[in-house]
Amino acid sequence: MIELWSWPTPNGHKVHIALEELELPYRVVPVNIGAGEQFRPEFLAITPNHRIPAIVDLDGPGGQRVQLFESGAILIYLAEKAGKLIPADPVARLACLQWLMFQMGGVGPMFGQYGHFTNYAPEPIPYARERYGNEVKRLHRVLDKRLSEAEWLAGDEYSIADIATFPWLRNPERRGIDLADYPGVQRWFQAIAARPAVQRGVEVLADRQRQGPISDAEREVMFGKTQFTAR
The missing domain is CATH 1.20.1050.10 (Glutathione S-transferase Yfyf (Class Pi); Chain A, domain 2)
Incomplete structure (x- = not known):
């Protein structure tokens, strides 16, 4: 089971879609970036860059635990794990x-x-x-x-x-x-x-999507001093 730390943004949707296309079992851990959950110690232990998405796979190569951040690296890892969605040639x-x-x-x-x-x-x-x-x-x-x-x-x-x-x-x-x-x-x-898998992927966490204009509190978390505090 892959643990997916994510939020419904374009970078999050990349991995949601890939997991659906590859039919790999996963569990979503929501990370509300407007509320500052990306700065929590448990998330920073996976990604020092405090950006979603990130994954933890307890069944990585050789049975080793793998944790990855950066959506492109995650996509390559998942495609190689499943042997699909990356050309063999x-x-x-x-x-x-x-x-x-x-x-x-x-x-x-x-x-x-x-x-x-x-x-x-x-x-x-x-x-x-x-x-x-x-x-x-x-x-x-x-x-x-x-x-x-x-x-x-x-x-x-x-x-x-x-x-x-x-x-x-x-x-x-x-x-x-x-x-x-x-x-x-x-x-x-x-x-x-x-594609059905794409349609499923974009619905992951769709109920958590912010509605309406960004609040002052969200703006401060994502673009203000909170974002740039040394950790």
């Missing part, structure tokens, strides 16, 4: 890892910064919104070019590269994006959204 595997890193280093950070300066910044900063808005569009164009040439990001196989990227492209209207402008991305997105 060396060249295709490299393509999978390439696009996984594209999500980790590009899509996630840039989409996240756009979301922060659009929805959470205490005052409007036009330069930041324009800069990250343009980068969001550029990344969509990169994805669209790839997905106009290949069925999936890694090529012929659905993989953890697709799973990592999909949650970040949900709710495109929040980023001023119309997926119809990116037909390759739209075709790919609709195919993933139709």
